[in-house]
Amino acid sequence: MAVRADLVEAPKTVLVMEELTAYYGKRMAIEGVNLAFPSKAITALIGPSGCGKTTLLRCLNRIHEAAGNGRVSGRVLLDGRDIYASEVNPVAVRRRIGMVFQRANPFPTMSIGEDVVSGLRYAGGVRSKARLREAAERVLRLAFLWDEVKDKLNHPGTSLSGGQQQRLCIARALATDPEVLLMDEATSALDPIATAQIEELMISLSGHYTIVAVSHNMQQAARVSTHTAFMLAGAERIGRLIEFGETNQVFTRPRERQTEDYITGRFG
């Protein structure tokens, strides 16, 4: 079912999940997920509300455990090393695995220019003004935002439109040079034009980054992703991985009956 890590092309960065089970306090939210995310490609996580796809994503950069009662068992291997191993610092993990949230979250007191390099500066320890400015321009260009903000880098990030804010957050995540980018329904709060811009951006980034994107929108998953993972929670509300494969195959010739039912709109 899962793509085997040794079959992935050019496996420079390989992200593999083994028997991952996540809890909120005592309640199990997802159980026993095995999944190898293909390198330098976009994997879409789809499934109905409450199936655990966001929780799964949040386990990949250990932010799940940063919010109160989150707990995880199982392994997540990044380049063969378990990010949940006891000697691994979650802060170091998050520098290699960036994340973009459902709602754009520019930092309220920072200007666009400060915000976009805040990770580089406060997590990466870069102090040089010239290097920070250089990095800001580089990632804002990557995020197709440079031309729109180059004359107002000292304006607050919160003054931008929703779509621009989200591209700012993507640029910010790229500034620390991560290998993996996690996106949690990054377009769900945006209008169609801003959504199209973000999708275009995702495709342009996928050649350089391993992207894992949660989407509640099947058309979007079909448009942008190369691989798709379908998750489903049963009556006991524990999410499980039902099917994983190339997007084309999952959407046109699903192996599992439940996948077909979901994709054809019979539920969810």
Add this chain to the structure above:
Amino acid sequence: MTGAASLGPEGAVAPRRSNRAVRRFWSAVGVFAAALCSGIAASTLIVIIGYVITQGIAAINLPFFLEVPRPVGMTGGGVANGIVGSAIMVAIAALLATPVGVLTGIYLALFGRGAAAEGIRFLADVLSGVPSIAIGLFAYTVFVAPFKHFSALSASIAFAILMLPIIIRTAEEALRSLPSTIREGALALGMSLYSATVKVILPAARPAIVTGLLLAVARVTGETAPLLFTAFGSQFWELNPTNPMAELSLQVFTYAISPYDDWHRQAWAGALVLISVVFLINVFTRVALRTPTGR
């Protein structure tokens, strides 16, 4: 209440005309009562302020702000030493209470979980209800009696204790009211919890935390009870905080219970100054610290 109780099962389905009239009547009564009470509450404040202004304005003049008290029988003199003393004592209290209060608020909002945090929160709530005279007595026992010496410093400590629960609760609320996505966004960039707190979370909460500080300052500025056995008061210029020191509200108290008309006028003027200061602090926190996005 009355309207709802009079509705039978049928009435609830198809309210009859008389029922509706009764409900409208009681609704009007309720609105009128609420408006009347609001009016009483607001007018009380206006009457108090108006009375203090009419009584105090006559004694307000430049010497009142620039001179120290004169002996009984001599006209003139002012409360300059009390105003300066108040400022010194409140400033020292703010310096003592701010770090402790803000750090406690940070702990409760971001790190504290379980029984320890609940206990601290409960103690802060209890502390905010302790009468200020009890805190004054405590400061006397611990910081005055052992040194056999009244001091402004002991008053500052009593003030700081009074300020603590206000600062703690406003700091905690300020941090809690930030969306969790701000904190997670900082952590997701690979910032340590320390960097995320200091570089992102605290700056975002700063206006609300400063508001709490200023409200705490306003709260203790009018306090008199804890000063009776700590700062004690003084008729002279005194700037050394280890000595007894004059304080404006204490001067108002002393002058008001004296038998001299001249001192009574000065007491009203002092009360007017106190109210003005508290009023200005409140106006400032509302206007100057309003966040651009509004609240």
